[in-house]
Amino acid sequence: MSMVMSSIKINTDALEGELDRFLDIPINHSDLIHRSEAYRDVKYPVVLTRLAGGEWLAEHKDLPGCKIHGGTPEEAVVKLEEVKLSWIYAAMAEGRKIPKPSPGPQIVKMA
Numbered sequence: 001m002s003m004v005m006s007s008i009k010i011n012t013d014a015l016e017g018e019l020d021r022f023l024d025i026p027i028n029h030s031d032l033i034h035r036s037e038a039y040r041d042v043k044y045p046v047v048l049t050r051l052a053g054g055e056w057l058a059e060h061k062d063l064p065g066c067k068i069h070g071g072t073p074e075e076a077v078v079k080l081e082e083v084k085l086s087w088i089y090a091a092m093a094e095g096r097k098i099p100k101p102s103p104g105p106q107i108v109k110m111a
Contacts, residue, residue: 026093036089044101046080048073049110062099063087073109 026032044060051057051069058076059067066087070076088098 032089032092035092036085039085039088039098040081042101043106044084045104046077046107047110048076048107060084060087062102063091077107 049057055069056073056076058080068079068083
């Protein structure tokens, strides 16, 4: 498969499998995956906000920058779970402490 972007032709088949060379994957990647996966059952409060375009923004205020949008509140919450694990993986890779969930309601909807 090839793509033409402006006047540059890129052979996307040649790129497949080569992208890892450009990513900083930690030596302890497998350990970080295992440790971050342990947070799957840790429930952080979710704040849902309806956006102007009708989509919903879901975020964990305890994990700064951990947010994503979806077409429905349910979709946004489901997608947020995977973003949460990615956030935790990155924090662990950088040596940051993982915050504990705040007490209170699990889901807060903002209009």
